[in-house]
Amino acid sequence: MSDDAAGxxxxxxxxxxxxxxxxxxxxxxxxxxxxxDDIDTDQILPAxxxxxxxxxxxGEYAFYDQRRDADGELNEHPFNEYQGANVLAVNxxxxxxxxxxxxxxxxxxxxxxxIVGESFAEIFQDNCKSLGIATLAVDHGDAVDLQDFIEAxxxxxxxxxxxxxxxxxxxxxVEGDVPDAMREALLEGIWDTTAVMRTNLDRAKEVNDxxxxxxx
Amino acid sequence: MSRGTxxxxxxxxxxxxxxxxxxxxxxxxxxxxxxxxxxxxFGMLRERDMAVAFPDRTVATTDxxxxxxxxxxxRPLADERAEEMLxxxxxxxxxxxxxFFGLDDDRQGIAHVVGxxxxxxxxxxxxxxxxxxxxxxxxxxxxxxxxxxxxxxxxFATGSISADxxxxxxxxxxxxxxxxxxxxxVILHVIRExxxxxxxxxxxxxxxxxxxxxxxxxxxxxxxMSIEGGARAGYINPDExxxxxxxxxxxxxxxxxxxxxxxxWESIRSDEDAQYDDxxxxxxxxxxxxxxxxxxxxxxxxxxxxxxxPDETRDPEAAESAQDHTxxxxxxxxxxxxxxxxxxxxxxxxxxxxxxxxARVLKGREVADDVRALAVPGSxxxxxxxxxxxxxxxxxxxxxxxREAGCSMCLxxxxxxxxxxxxCASSSNRNYVGRQGSTEGRTHLMSPAMVAAAAVEGAVTDVxxxxxxxxxxxPVDDRGADAEVSE
Numbered sequence: 001m002s003d004d005a006a007g008x009x010x011x012x013x014x015x016x017x018x019x020x021x022x023x024x025x026x027x028x029x030x031x032x033x034x035x036x037d038d039i040d041t042d043q044i045l046p047a048x049x050x051x052x053x054x055x056x057x058x059g060e061y062a063f064y065d066q067r068r069d070a071d072g073e074l075n076e077h078p079f080n081e082y083q084g085a086n087v088l089a090v091n092x093x094x095x096x097x098x099x100x101x102x103x104x105x106x107x108x109x110x111x112x113x114x115i116v117g118e119s120f121a122e123i124f125q126d127n128c129k130s131l132g133i134a135t136l137a138v139d140h141g142d143a144v145d146l147q148d149f150i151e152a153x154x155x156x157x158x159x160x161x162x163x164x165x166x167x168x169x170x171x172x173x174v175e176g177d178v179p180d181a182m183r184e185a186l187l188e189g190i191w192d193t194t195a196v197m198r199t200n201l202d203r204a205k206e207v208n209d210x211x212x213x214x215x216x
Numbered sequence: 217m218s219r220g221t222x223x224x225x226x227x228x229x230x231x232x233x234x235x236x237x238x239x240x241x242x243x244x245x246x247x248x249x250x251x252x253x254x255x256x257x258f259g260m261l262r263e264r265d266m267a268v269a270f271p272d273r274t275v276a277t278t279d280x281x282x283x284x285x286x287x288x289x290x291r292p293l294a295d296e297r298a299e300e301m302l303x304x305x306x307x308x309x310x311x312x313x314x315x316f317f318g319l320d321d322d323r324q325g326i327a328h329v330v331g332x333x334x335x336x337x338x339x340x341x342x343x344x345x346x347x348x349x350x351x352x353x354x355x356x357x358x359x360x361x362x363x364x365x366x367x368x369x370x371x372f373a374t375g376s377i378s379a380d381x382x383x384x385x386x387x388x389x390x391x392x393x394x395x396x397x398x399x400x401x402v403i404l405h406v407i408r409e410x411x412x413x414x415x416x417x418x419x420x421x422x423x424x425x426x427x428x429x430x431x432x433x434x435x436x437x438x439x440x441m442s443i444e445g446g447a448r449a450g451y452i453n454p455d456e457x458x459x460x461x462x463x464x465x466x467x468x469x470x471x472x473x474x475x476x477x478x479x480x481w482e483s484i485r486s487d488e489d490a491q492y493d494d495x496x497x498x499x500x501x502x503x504x505x506x507x508x509x510x511x512x513x514x515x516x517x518x519x520x521x522x523x524x525x526p527d528e529t530r531d532p533e534a535a536e537s538a539q540d541h542t543x544x545x546x547x548x549x550x551x552x553x554x555x556x557x558x559x560x561x562x563x564x565x566x567x568x569x570x571x572x573x574x575a576r577v578l579k580g581r582e583v584a585d586d587v588r589a590l591a592v593p594g595s596x597x598x599x600x601x602x603x604x605x606x607x608x609x610x611x612x613x614x615x616x617x618x619r620e621a622g623c624s625m626c627l628x629x630x631x632x633x634x635x636x637x638x639x640c641a642s643s644s645n646r647n648y649v650g651r652q653g654s655t656e657g658r659t660h661l662m663s664p665a666m667v668a669a670a671a672v673e674g675a676v677t678d679v680x681x682x683x684x685x686x687x688x689x690x691p692v693d694d695r696g697a698d699a700e701v702s703e
Contacts, residue, residue: 121446
């Protein structure tokens with residue numbers, strides 16, 4: 001990994017005022033390729049591991065069933081092979097299915113800080129935004145090229161630039177798309193929306209009172 | 217940009233503010249809560265020393281982890297982790313003053329069954345739940361959206377979510393549905409046509425003759441699976457079918473208030489000249505019962521139609537690996553494909569009408585030897601109603617296990633699960649690898665009637681070839697004197 005590529009989320013954090021979350025301008029590190037379309041959240045985090053009242057252990061359960069062979073031994077799944085990586089490279093409709101936040105929580109706690117792929121399911125993408133995980137949508141060919149590159153160069157530096165909406169590796173820059181709200185939220189450090197929405201609580205109460213169905 | 221649609225109107229009525237990230241702060245009229253995705257959110261709230269802002273707009277039930285045998289529901293639950301989740305929900309809802317339908321309440325059941333049948337869900341509401349199948353509630357002309365746990369925290373703390381408006385696609389389903397073909401076949405067909413990711417960035421407004429002809433329970437099944445087509449929400453404009461269903465429900469308005477409310481419901485219907493971002497037509501005339509052959513909900517075929525070769529599909533690589541998993545043969549029909557398990561229930565097809573439909577097929581017949589058949593009502597209310605009508609007996613006589621309400625085998629967070637490489641005829645919504653509890657298990661999605669037929673034959677069967685009973689059981693309406701039997 002080259003020095004200039006090494007880095008981590010949150011390196012542009014504003015002054016901490018107690019409630020703020022760090023701004024995330026870029027995520028730099030190494031990649032983990034995960035091929036296949038329509039990888040659903042049941043596969044990312046199997047349902048039986050949802051029986052926990054906190055997300056603390058979810059990192060251990062990411063892709064649990066796919067990371068083991070029939071005897072329960074760890075196999076050659078990318079999440080076994082690319083330990084320490086933080087940029088996940090996927091294909092189309094990643095994170096479809098169940099709304100469980102356990103899935104992005106599991107990826108995050110395993111180490112994922114940004115995901116580059118062809119497209120993402122909406123609830124999954126919203127959950128990523130809430131957690132400060134950047135998702136960058138790129139063309140099919142670009143996604144496959146990135147996966148090929150990581151497989152050939154597992155230690156090479158990869159940088160997802162949220163501001164520029166690009167992924168940089170191997171001396172080239174690939175254009176992509178970070179949803180506007182996610183980009184704004186990450187860059188401004190407002191991806192945790194509770195505090196800002198809480199300031200509008202009086203207005204929410206007005207809306208509540210104005211609705212025809214809230215007087216039951 | 218859409219204009220004049222129900223989605224536009226409901227959104228505007230619920231918008232609280234513009235947020236600095238460019239999204240809208242949207243007020244939530246009904247927040248359904250269950251045990252799996254909420255404890256972490258309550259925890260986050262506590263860390264921030266915040267209270268639930270609108271407890272009266274919040275309703276909780278327990279569904280995902282509950283055992284479906286009556287003896288299994290004795291407390292403490294045998295599964296310690298399930299007991300812990302349930303205890304957390306009990307304590308959290310009590311502390312916050314949230315109405316909770318727990319195991320000791322005979323109305324307990326799946327959030328997406330309980331909300332509608334008790335009259336909590338009404339047209340023109342915004343509804344969220346930490347469950348992707350919240351799209352179900354669009355059947356009433358509500359905007360129902362699944363959310364993650366951090367967003368649950370937001371709703372607790374602010375009564376709102378941060379969201380951006382999607383494009384509105386009108387999905388016009390034309391044609392008349394034949395005998396033995398229903399709502400589940402329609403939605404599987406729509407997803408097959410538009411793809412599992414076809415709805416990303418969109419909400420679906422379903423309309424057209426085939427949709428209008430559906431009763432409320434059918435409409436709930438259609439909207440339920442919107443998310444399987446990638447659409448965050450799907451809805452149907454409210455009409456007399458909707459209002460008749462709501463009449464007399466426990467938490468629906470009554471009398472004059474009902475009539476007043478109806479004015480709002482009518483006002484939020486999409487305008488005649490509403491503008492849509494996209495319009496697609498799907499023909500359901502001569503539609504055959506649909507069956508999934510693969511491992512995602514667009515890998516579907518008519519029961520009398522050959523399974524496609526991988527290179528005839530949108531995604532040949534995915535089709536090949538799916539067919540490898542399910543051991544189906546391209547060129548052959550799904551008819552005759554043997555099954556080991558039949559599963560009736562879930563938030564898609566666990567309602568009274570679904571069990572009636574299956575019972576018409578089962579009446580006077582028996583489940584094939586070696587088929588394990590589970591009937592799991594979506595709620596205690598559904599169960600009691602079927603029992604009052606004598607429909608439970610049809611299931612028991614046929615050899616089905618008659619269970620208590622819960623999500624059950626749909627995602628197998630309780631003891632109900634596929635074992636090994638069992639093949640399941642399932643009324644549920646997802647056939648992803650591992651979904652029903654075994655990584656080798658195989659799930660074939662189909663309608664309740666088709667599940668019943670598969671249970672009897674021990675193999676996927678065209679239910680249209682069955683002589684089905686005209687009527688089963690004695691219809692009973694338990695909604696009170698004002699309500700008419702309309703299901």
